[in-house]
Amino acid sequence: MDGLAPLGVAAARVALLALAAPLVTGIVQKMKATLQSRQGASVVQPYRDLRKLLRKGTVQSDTASAIFRAVPPLVLAATLTAAAMVPVLFLPGAAGGARLPLGDAILLLSLLALARFLLAVGALDAGGAFGGMGASREMTVGVLVEPVLMLVVFSVAAAVGTTELGDIAARRSLAFRAPDLLALFSMMLLLLAETGRIPVDNPDTHLELTMLHEGMLLEHSGPGLGCLVLATHVKQIVIMAFSLAIFFPEGLAQSLAPQAIAIAAGAFCLKIVGLSIFLALVESSYAKLRFFRLPQFLGMGLLCAFMALALRLL
């Protein structure tokens, strides 16, 4: 097995996701604006923001240590590595025997957890009050979200018999049963929490009482902030592609023929737009929950995922 070609494929996938990620954020923002009868910024606005941030200089607090400076590239690296593991265009067997077992769902989720941890450490290191508050809240949400994500993965993996994402996507096309509906419901709740959307967090505000994710970014500036913002975009598309891969793998190419890849790319775009519509609709029709109501909201997701697993195993 030639290791280089698949590695190139993985790098191409990372580059593709990283390039497309700000566009998804832009599309969601544009849809929200349309739903709220506003004109809204152009869909390429996130790219312009990133370009602006990468050109600027950096300012940091006097109390910040080297960890603070190391955090943005590390967070971006962990998120991009996670992006190498989601099947986006084709199934693992498509290249004709040359399989690339990069990692599985558990590794992907732990890389995202690592990014979350590093971000919180960086926020604490700067010594600002908002950073500490944001970090504490983000970790509280993390405690509620990550076990449920694992339960969702296990409930699907119990049906398929592996936690390798490519194999899950390849084998589950037939059997979409009721336990999957339960797992899908809790995955949709988690999608809102993991992408920092409205019932959990408000992506548009810098108001100190409501922000979770923004609080941790406050002390960063310039290219560092650019890295973290890009990591946020990439995390969003990774979680979307992850839920698509375990619930709706239809359209993934079986071979590397150009037509099959083109169809797979079209299907992937359609599915991502579908999820973006879901996010925009939820964000326009619900109010943000009080922070202390979150355990109830995510508890329903936990119970659904738990039940999906129970129906599978018991």
Add this chain to the structure above:
Amino acid sequence: MTPALAHHLIDDVGAMLLFTMILILGAGQLYRAIYAVAAQSVFIGIAGGVLATATGNSDLWVIAGLTIVIKAVALPWLMLRVIARVGIRREIEPVIPISLTLAIAAAIILLSFYLSASLGTVRQAITGNALPVGIALMLLGVLVMVSRRKAVTQMVGLFASENGIFFTAMAVSQGMPLIIEIGVILDVILGALVMGILMLRVRSSLDEDIADLEQLKG
């Protein structure tokens, strides 16, 4: 319909019943709980239809129809009218917090799966997961009744409990005698009427809440 297909469909309906039960447990507002219990009754009707086709027991069609007409349409409509008249659509005031209720619910589901595993011989070919799902629905309905204060929500809990008993009876014994089922449905209607009239009367004559009746005991 082949037994394997019926088995699959009953399992799927069971999962949807549990899903609607979670929605009832997590509902912060009364009308959501009522819609969720109406949806649950529709799924009970579907389960009745599936079992009627699979077993050829035509009584089950009558029961499925009655369940949909009465428990999925008429009684939810009555409850929605009552809460509109009384003017309570605000949040339910639970005796124990909703997130704790959800945790207890998880324990109850585990318990019912464990219990029914020891009743292996009772599980027949067609039932699959129906027995644990039915037991879980019954116990979770009781949990809703004891953990909420509003009479409407307690009624929703009673309906959910009822649905659990129906589901278990249909799936395990392939249908109770028709007369018993009709009697049970009459009981539910009577309970709903008493609840509605009591709430409206108490409200119109005293302008008080049902929970305040607790202070009357000696």
